[in-house]
Amino acid sequence: GAVVSQHPSRVICKSGTSVKIECRSLDFQATTMFWYRQFPKKSLMLMATSNEGSKATYEQGVEKDKFLINHASLTLSTLTVTSAHPEDSSFYICSARDGRIGSGEQFFGPGTRLTVL
């Protein structure tokens, strides 16, 4: 149980285009989803936290107009990178948690490799 999927796994796009990444919890209800970014040889950096049906809460330094997050259902959250530039190239990972379960454990997706040319 507790499987989280991401789509696509890899995307290459031209500078200036927008890219949408989907994160789905397959066998549980994700009351909260998290989006992380990981640079090579660096730790995961939390970008934003989203609760189902609410606006996402962004970490300091993360542009909310550039990284649009939607968490419209208990099983799906999307991250849209708008007007992507080469510096947005990174590995994006989502995680999901059922906040009603006491362990508080987050379950992670397999990640999406974004390359902006």
Next chain:
Amino acid sequence: KQEVTQIPAALSVPEGENLVLNCSFTDSAIYNLQWFRQDPGKGLTSLLLIQSSQREQTSGRLNASLDKSSGRSTLYIAASQPGDSATYLCAVTGANSKLTFGKGITLSVRP
């Protein structure tokens, strides 16, 4: 602000060796601590989760301990195998329910 440190950044050991990976954190007010495994270009696989009230957790050849008061955790891997080669990440959940990650230890187990 919570900081998680994992030293060394890389480790190479011969197959069969027992090894210990270390993790330290600056703020002891944590909800839980997790150890993850990450293979190159892949997502995270949760290995062990230790609640703040627990001292250790075991799964197969893996044993993780937590000393919250001193801000330390160790991941013990028994009888290491080449398939254990990966990056091991330590992360703590703070009172704000957010995970703070270390940079990870890249382990290479030589046949």
